[in-house]
Amino acid sequence: MRMWLVDPKILCREHLLGEHLEMHMFAGHFRKGRALGGYAPMCETDKIASRHDALATEMERRGYKHKSPLDFVPAKAQGKIDRAASLAELIRRCPACARRHSSKEQS
Numbered sequence: 001m002r003m004w005l006v007d008p009k010i011l012c013r014e015h016l017l018g019e020h021l022e023m024h025m026f027a028g029h030f031r032k033g034r035a036l037g038g039y040a041p042m043c044e045t046d047k048i049a050s051r052h053d054a055l056a057t058e059m060e061r062r063g064y065k066h067k068s069p070l071d072f073v074p075a076k077a078q079g080k081i082d083r084a085a086s087l088a089e090l091i092r093r094c095p096a097c098a099r100r101h102s103s104k105e106q107s
């Protein structure tokens with residue numbers, strides 16, 4: 001599970017839908033009273049709901065159907081993501097996201 005926290009517009013379809021699913025997984029994890037454990041560096045708990053909403057907005061902008069609202073408030077904020085490192089890792093891993101990022105910079 002991972003929260004990229006990059007502009008949703010640069011995410012390829014797979015990363016957009018995958019991160020959306022992972023926001024639901026993170027929320028479910030906390031609802032069950034489980035700790036973040038090894039996922040702590042990959043999630044900012046206080047951003048789960050707002051990130052979900054940003055991803056859902058982008059999904060709808062692209063014409064995808066979104067039928068899974070998320071109502072989640074963490075007990076306490078945990079985790080911190082280095083957004084620059086996250087973006088660098090994403091574009092290193094995914095050629096499709098790298099292309100979307102490059103074309104966004106050109107716009």
